[in-house]
Amino acid sequence: MTVAVSTPRFKANVHEALHDERLQRALRHSDNFVARRASAVERLPEFDALRDSARAIKDHTLAHLDLYLEAYERKVSESGGNVHYARDAAEANAIVLGLCRERGAKAVTKGKSMISEEIGLNAALEAAGIEAIETDLGEYIIQLRGETPSHIIAPAIHVSRDDVEADFRRAHRDLPATRDLSQPEQLLGEARAILRDKFLSADVGITGANFLVAETGSSIIVTNEGNGDLTQILPRVHVVVASLEKIVPTLADAAQLLRVLARSATGQDMSVYTTLSTGPRRPGDVDGPEEYHVVLLDNGRSAMLGSEFEDMLRCIRCGACMNHCPVYHAIGGHAYGWVYPGPMGAVLTPSLIGVAEGGQLPNASTFCGRCEEVCPMRIPLPKMMRHWREREFERHLSPIAVRSGLGVWAFFAKRPALYRLSTDLMMRAMHLIGRARGRFSWLPFVGGWTRYRDLTAPQGATFQSRWRARSGSVQ
Amino acid sequence: MNDAVKPPTRVGLFVTCLVDLMRPSVGFAAVKLLEQAGCKVVVPSQTCCGQPAYNSGDRATAKAIARQTIAAFEGCDYVVAPSGSCAGMLAAHYPELFADEPDMAVKANAFAAKCHELVSFLVDRLGVEKVSARYEGAVAYHDSCSGLREMGVKSQPRKLLESVEGLRLVEMKDAEVCCGFGGAFAVKYGELSDAIVSQKSAAVAASGADTLLAGDLGCLMNIAGKMQREGRAVKVRHVAEVLAGLTDDPPIGEGAKGAKP
Numbered sequence: 001m002t003v004a005v006s007t008p009r010f011k012a013n014v015h016e017a018l019h020d021e022r023l024q025r026a027l028r029h030s031d032n033f034v035a036r037r038a039s040a041v042e043r044l045p046e047f048d049a050l051r052d053s054a055r056a057i058k059d060h061t062l063a064h065l066d067l068y069l070e071a072y073e074r075k076v077s078e079s080g081g082n083v084h085y086a087r088d089a090a091e092a093n094a095i096v097l098g099l100c101r102e103r104g105a106k107a108v109t110k111g112k113s114m115i116s117e118e119i120g121l122n123a124a125l126e127a128a129g130i131e132a133i134e135t136d137l138g139e140y141i142i143q144l145r146g147e148t149p150s151h152i153i154a155p156a157i158h159v160s161r162d163d164v165e166a167d168f169r170r171a172h173r174d175l176p177a178t179r180d181l182s183q184p185e186q187l188l189g190e191a192r193a194i195l196r197d198k199f200l201s202a203d204v205g206i207t208g209a210n211f212l213v214a215e216t217g218s219s220i221i222v223t224n225e226g227n228g229d230l231t232q233i234l235p236r237v238h239v240v241v242a243s244l245e246k247i248v249p250t251l252a253d254a255a256q257l258l259r260v261l262a263r264s265a266t267g268q269d270m271s272v273y274t275t276l277s278t279g280p281r282r283p284g285d286v287d288g289p290e291e292y293h294v295v296l297l298d299n300g301r302s303a304m305l306g307s308e309f310e311d312m313l314r315c316i317r318c319g320a321c322m323n324h325c326p327v328y329h330a331i332g333g334h335a336y337g338w339v340y341p342g343p344m345g346a347v348l349t350p351s352l353i354g355v356a357e358g359g360q361l362p363n364a365s366t367f368c369g370r371c372e373e374v375c376p377m378r379i380p381l382p383k384m385m386r387h388w389r390e391r392e393f394e395r396h397l398s399p400i401a402v403r404s405g406l407g408v409w410a411f412f413a414k415r416p417a418l419y420r421l422s423t424d425l426m427m428r429a430m431h432l433i434g435r436a437r438g439r440f441s442w443l444p445f446v447g448g449w450t451r452y453r454d455l456t457a458p459q460g461a462t463f464q465s466r467w468r469a470r471s472g473s474v475q
Numbered sequence: 476m477n478d479a480v481k482p483p484t485r486v487g488l489f490v491t492c493l494v495d496l497m498r499p500s501v502g503f504a505a506v507k508l509l510e511q512a513g514c515k516v517v518v519p520s521q522t523c524c525g526q527p528a529y530n531s532g533d534r535a536t537a538k539a540i541a542r543q544t545i546a547a548f549e550g551c552d553y554v555v556a557p558s559g560s561c562a563g564m565l566a567a568h569y570p571e572l573f574a575d576e577p578d579m580a581v582k583a584n585a586f587a588a589k590c591h592e593l594v595s596f597l598v599d600r601l602g603v604e605k606v607s608a609r610y611e612g613a614v615a616y617h618d619s620c621s622g623l624r625e626m627g628v629k630s631q632p633r634k635l636l637e638s639v640e641g642l643r644l645v646e647m648k649d650a651e652v653c654c655g656f657g658g659a660f661a662v663k664y665g666e667l668s669d670a671i672v673s674q675k676s677a678a679v680a681a682s683g684a685d686t687l688l689a690g691d692l693g694c695l696m697n698i699a700g701k702m703q704r705e706g707r708a709v710k711v712r713h714v715a716e717v718l719a720g721l722t723d724d725p726p727i728g729e730g731a732k733g734a735k736p
Contacts (some may be wrong), residue, residue, distance in 0.1 A: 011664070011666070014664070014666060014667050015666060018666060018667075018670050326652060326653040326655060326671045326674075327671070330667060330670040330671055330674075331667065331670070363660075363663065363664075364660070364664050364667060365660065366620070366653050366655060366656060366657025366658075366660050366668075366671070367530060367620070367621075367657060367660075368620035368624075368652075368653035368657070369620055369621070369624040369625065370620070370624070370651075370652075370653065372624075373624055386529070386530060388532075389530065389531060389532030390532040390533075390534055391532070392532055393531065393532030393533050393534075394532070398531065398532065402531060402659070402663065406527065406528060406531055406533055406536070409527060409528075410528060410533070410536040410539075410540075412522070413492075413522040413523045413525070413528075413536075413540055414522075414536070414539055414540060414543065415522075416520045416521065416522050416543070416547075417520070419522045420520065423495070423496050426496075427496050427497070435730065435731055436730050436731065437730045438725055438728050438729040438730035438731070439699075439700065439703060439728040439729075439730075441704075446662055447662075448661070448662035448663060448664075448665030448668075449661055449662050449665060449700070451665055451669075452665055452666070452668070452669035452672075452701070452704065453669065453672065453697065453700030453701045453703075453704050454699075454700040454703045454704050454728055455696070455700055456497060456498075456696045456699060456700060456727050456728040457728075458496055458497045458498070459497070459498055459499055459500060459724065460499075461499070462495050462496055462499060463490050463494060463495040463496075463499035463502035463503070463518075464490070464495055464518065464520070464521070466499050466503075467502070467518045471518075
């Protein structure tokens with residue numbers, strides 16, 4: 001594991017996030033993804049039908065993943081590229097480092113890639129003395145700040161404009177201190193000017209991939225800034241780092257998935273740039289890299305095939321689940337403690353780093369179901385979080401207090417007669433104590449509730465006891 | 476949908492553990508509404524739908540309770556719960572629980588097919604168009620998650636509330652966003668739950684409503700508890716109480732009339 005994990009201390013992370021006023025301010029201003037998606041969906045009456053076909057495409061691909069991977073690899077080779085398989089993060093980093101070293105690379109530019117975050121590629125490159133430059137504006141900002149993305153499509157969503165200005169003034173010291181950076185356009189212009197030089201001097205360009213097309217051996221990226229294109233076209237070597245479930249059979253399939261991707265993510269009909277790369281520059285091409293490599297990462301994904309978590313491999317990383325999640329909305333992405341936040345992270349994190357470390361996340365859900373409701377791939381996220389809870393329960397990983405509380409409750413819940421008598425007595429007693437005020441400010445065992453909220457007092461005898469008294473018999 | 480069933484339909488009331496224990500008046504409101512619509516209501520001996528076990532990963536206990544519940548309601552034409560969450564458990568999750576046991580799966584599917592959330596049952600199944608009740612106030616309705624997303628409860632309560640004399644329905648912002656209850660979540664992740672319910676409380680307050688209604692007691696206790704802790708004077712009730720005109724009992728979390736806190 002090359003990426004720091006703080007998921008086991010999730011509750012402490014939550015506490016910090018809730019008391020981080022800057023973060024809370026930023027989160028309150030990140031609302032418009034929801035409205036934009038809603039309006040994009042409304043403009044496309046066949047959206048739900050597209051979701052069905054998108055789901056079918058991925059299910060089919062996953063059922064025959066071995067065949068499509070072989071076909072993809074063959075096509076990449078035919079077009080002059082190379083596919084490298086990486087079992088885990090360490091292997092993937094070693095492959096990329098090897099490629100860079102063999103070519104004497106000093107600097108690499110990077111398009112936005114969550115897989116490179118997952119394997120901790122920047123740290124690996126820096127450790128090898130190779131400068132890694134993020135070229136997506138959001139990624140560039142968090143790289144300056146020494147942070148990780150807090151959202152899979154909007155990595156710097158937790159950062160305010162003021163923060164960015166301060167970061168730029170700190171990082172870009174050779175520019176006049178008196179320059180005006182009060183407008184977002186000025187910040188963008190400054191980043192663009194600085195990155196332009198980097199694009200031109202980089203030896204290797206590294207991008208992720210939104211899709212890998214088996215039919216043609218192409219990798220597809222979608223961006224809104226065009227930085228991905230410059231990253232993969234200008235340097236001598238283009239390296240794609242992608243996980244193996246990014247495969248789709250045909251270009252037509254990719255087009256179907258593209259139709260739900262941007263709408264679900266940002267509410268755009270299409271992202272500004274959709275770029276296909278197929279192998280290195282061919283004779284007669286005016287531009288393009290001399291070499292084209294794809295590093296295909298497994299890192300635990302093949303083990304998800306055939307398991308109750310296979311559906312998660314349909315994910316196309318649009319971020320709609322986190323945009324619509326009340327938990328994500330309250331705490332932002334860093335509190336989740338690893339690479340992937342929100343509902344998709346709550347399912348994926350235990351799959352990739354183990355339930356012992358990632359188990360907090362699938363528990364920290366109200367099961368409100370809004371993530372599944374908006375997921376373009378119809379991934380049953382709450383159901384899979386529940387499966388993680390089942391795995392934890394089977395392995396006795398759930399907290400003792402939860403297990404014993406559940407045990408006592410279950411003992412009564414499985415014995416209706418005893419349950420009726422005991423609950424009736426208990427509710428009558430609690431009613432007597434709480435009836436004047438109608439609620440409690442504190443009660444033992446439920447401090448997690450009464451610390452923040454009052455607890456309603458019961459009305460007295462239970463419904464079942466009153467009903468029996470009224471009807472005089474059991475039905 | 477208006478394929479009205481021929482009364483007297485035998486409806487088993489799955490009262491839900493929270494209503495059974497905390498707020499029996501909601502159960503009686505449900506009975507009144509069902510009887511007004513021509514149903515014969517029975518209340519088989521019951522405990523809980525099993526969600527606390529199911530959502531804690533304890534499938535074995537959830538299955539034991541599900542078996543018990545399915546058996547208890549065997550003689551009923553319909554099973555109706557004044558809760559979208561518990562109805563969702565019965566209708567959507569019992570079949571899932573027994574997916575790997577063919578014999579029980581048949582029973583669970585048949586059982587699930589007759590389970591309904593109260594208000595949607597009244598409107599969609601029984602064809603109820605209006606109620607005869609009176610309630611003075613500006614009312615906001617919170618769409619509880621399971622009711623909304625698992626049971627399709629959205630327009631039905633609003634439709635019936637509009638027929639309540641004296642009642643003015645107002646929509647609050649983010650009515651479809653979770654209140655942060657989530658069962659054991661509210662206690663296990665109290666601070667996180669609190670952050671979410673604080674947003675809900677603010678949205679209710681901003682709506683100008685003097686009364687908040689919903690179809691799930693868990694959410695209602697969460698929202699009431701937060702608003703009361705914050706000192707906000709909004710009355711919180713289960714939608715069935717208002718629809719049945721049974722609002723003599725104090726609102727959720729309020730003391731008896733005349734009693735000093």
